[in-house]
Amino acid sequence: MEIERKQINRNLVIETVLGLIEENGGIKNVNLRGIAKEIGCAHTNLYNYFDSFNEIIWEALGQVVLKMMAYVESNVDSELKDDEKIFMIFSTIIDFSMDHPGWFRLIWLEEIDGKPSNEVIQTLFKPGEGLKEELIKASGNELTEERAVEIGDILHTYIHGELCKWINNRSFTNSIEEAKAKLLSNLKQLYRLLMDRG
8 A cells, every 4th residue: 555645754765774774684685666665655756755766875874873873872871980981882882783784784884876965974973073072081181182083993993893793794703792792892902002002
């Protein structure tokens, strides 16, 4: 049964796409016809809300980043002390990524043609800016912005590599709990080394 045109909107399209990406483990096999079928409309109706499939995917990526940020915000106690807060932020990012491997692939591994909107570009910079601010706070405001960005990039790169191994079944770890414990332990050591040299 087709949904009436007035009930279809950009948010419904994006949420449908995100569901399909979760189901498929990435954007492979996600296309306009599949999105339209899931919604219950003709695929040409989607052009009333988006100019192209790529625009839909870029907007979906922006929404995933916002969902990840909201997840972190809702699971990190603002009363935590500096280092504890940093570790909790990383822990929740790891949880979110392991719980949503398709979304992780969308954020970091999938090639998307075209260009994102300025709004999506701004969204993509928000997590890095937030991490920079938290690292500066954790240092007692001793880190420069440049050094905080460097430390954030190094920590992110380590997490990204470990999560890529886990999500693509290359970590050869027995359980998700074991993989997460190892990742966090190594991350804490790396963080302390980097902050000591800051």
